[in-house]
Amino acid sequence: MSETWRNIEVSIDDPEIKEIDQFEKQLGKLSENVVKIRALITRFEVCHFKYLLHLNYIKDSIKVLNPAMEPDIIGSNHIKEGKDAWRRDSTGRSAIGQQYLNAIRQWLEETKPTDDPNERDEKLEKQISRWLGTKNRDRERLVKLLVARLTWDWKSLEELQEHKKFKEVEYQILRTDICHYHFPQNLDLLIRGIGNLAPATGFAGCGSFDPERKEIIEEEFANLKDQIKLLINNPAKDLKSLIKTWLLACLAKTIKEQVNLTKPMVRLTNSLS
8 A cells, every 4th residue: 555545554456446546546746735634644543632623734735735744744753753852842842752761761771861941850750760660671662662763763663672571561561652632641641551571551552533523524524525525526627626626535534533433435437537
């Protein structure tokens, strides 16, 4: 399956994706702006704490076929970008993430406490130390796996997985990030789970959604389908409207799969004629 669909999990033989991809092939070479809008859709995650803002950016971009933001801006202030990335983040989320990361690394004895009071939370450090408990091989490996996930160190992430006794804990670690709407509660639960060498109860990680989000996305999906139908049925459609049709279909399919909606997509077959 194309890399552009990497933010959803569906079969390679999914008929709706096949139809959308076939529609794309008939559009010819796409402009740089259109490619960027498609990249924004690929970066969209319903579990992101800014998901509604990102969704509106994408919809606004499709209306004018001009990206409302650069795709690479998303996540540019994430702690994966280095220990000073939090200083550029106006939400305060990366600062909290860096404090957790520093505390976890101190438990591993990889780093010494920083002198910058903005980068550390001594109460949090003591709490995490209590949650994790005494060091042993399994806890250390799982904590290192968590550090790799929080910093997007994909090489270490692959090397540290064992897929054996603690595979459920490993899976929860793989679904942990500071951009999730349930952060830092999900991270607290996970750290306790690592300390207990057991999966965390009540954990919500990457790819999850709550009832409110599903309800909002269901309404958005219905609205996108209506827009697609209007464009398809317009006898005066031109290349721009066809590109908008394709982008709206990409967005609709993405959000549909991310919250497990069962209603079908609008058929695109013969809409190019």
